[in-house]
Amino acid sequence: xxxxxxxxxxxxxxxxxxxxxxxxxxxxxxxxxxxxxxxxxxxxxxxxxxxxxxxxxxxxxxxxxxxxxxxxxxxxxxxxxxxxxxxxxxxxxxxxxxxxxxxxxxxxxxxxxxxxxxxxxxxxxxxxxxxxxxxxxxxxxxxxxxxxxxxxxxxxxxxxxxxxxxxxxxxxxxxxxxxxxxxxxxxxxxxxxxxxxxxxxxxxxxxxxxxxxxxxxxxxxxx
Numbered sequence: 046x047x048x049x050x051x052x053x054x055x056x057x058x059x060x061x062x063x064x065x066x067x068x069x070x071x072x073x074x075x076x077x078x079x080x081x082x083x084x085x086x087x088x089x090x091x092x093x094x095x096x097x098x099x100x101x102x103x104x105x106x107x108x109x110x111x112x113x114x115x116x117x118x119x120x121x122x123x124x125x126x127x128x129x130x131x132x133x134x135x136x137x138x139x140x141x142x143x144x145x146x147x148x149x150x151x152x153x154x155x156x157x158x159x160x161x162x163x164x165x166x167x168x169x170x171x172x173x174x175x176x177x178x179x180x181x182x183x184x185x186x187x188x189x190x191x192x193x194x195x196x197x198x199x200x201x202x203x204x205x206x207x208x209x210x211x212x213x214x215x216x217x218x219x220x221x222x223x224x225x226x227x228x229x230x231x232x233x234x235x236x237x238x239x240x241x242x243x244x245x246x247x248x249x250x251x252x253x254x255x256x257x258x259x260x261x262x263x264x265x266x267x268x
Contacts, residue, residue, distance in 0.1 A: 048088040052259065055084035059251045066244045078116060081251065082109040085258045095265035100142045101258070107135035108254065126186060132227075133190050136197045139257070143200035143216070146208065146264060154206050161202040169195045172228060179235045187231065194224050212264035219256030226250040 059081060065074040086105050089098065111131030118125045172191055180187050201220030205213045226249035233242040 048092040048262065051084055051088040051091065052255070055081070055088065055255065058084060059255075063244060063248055063251070066247060067241075071243065075116060079109075079113050082112060082254065085254060089258060089262070092262055092265075093267060097142050097145045097261065097265070100138055100145065101261055104135050104138035104142060105254070105258070107131050107138060111135060126183075129186060129190055133193055136190075136193045139197050139220075140193075140200050142261070143197070143204050146204055146261070158202065158206055162199065165195050165198055165202070168224070168228075172231070176231055176235045183235075187235075190227075191231075194227055198224050208264055212260045215256045215260030215263065219253045219260060222249050222256065223253035226253055 058077070062074055062077045062081060065071070065077070082105055086102065086109065089101050089105065092098070108131070111128045114124055114131055115128035118128060169191055173188060176187060176191075177184055198220045201217050205217040207213070208216070226246055229239065229242065229249065230246050233239045233246070239245065
């Protein structure tokens with residue numbers, strides 16, 4: 046019950062934050078950003094114990110660190126690379142999280158899986174073809190990051206075919222939106238500036254984190 050209240054508080058706080066961005070008050074939103082993910086961290090921490098709880102907490106903590114570092118990305122490339130590294134590690138822990146959950150249920154559909162694999166591979170190829178010419182010395186870091194988020198999405202797809210409803214839907218949609226958020230950020234930074242980019246990036250990012258956390262908590266509720 047306590048974790049549900051905290052999750053609802055995250056939604057309310059996020060809406061205020063996004064409204065500030067939409068209204069052009071990004072200076073005020075900047076100060077609120079470090080307080081967003083701690084709501085989800087606290088929600089997971091106060092939830093009843095489950096096998097992958099520590100992994101989820103680590104993934105969220107790394108994302109939170111990445112959030113804070115990227116607040117200073119306009120002050121130098123080093124901040125962007127450090128933020129990228131924090132999120133890279135976060136996605137690795139999400140992969141670990143999904144892989145641990147995969148052992149709980151067994152129900153597979155090979156056709157859906159391979160259609161999904163093809164779509165993810167197509168996404169990765171198109172993204173890299175668009176971005177690589179303008180990446181300069183960031184080619185290798187961005188390639189590794191794009192590959193990692195694709196693998197994260199692949200594990201979420203595998204989970205979707207194995208886990209119970211509605212948790213599997215929450216997690217898969219969350220992973221897809223997470224990839225979309227990272228793609229918007231990359232496109233805006235390296236390909237062409239997008240209107241309302243900050244709002245789009247943070248909206249998709251916060252929805253993604255919310256859906257993944259809620260999905261994992263639902264998946265691990267005691268009967």
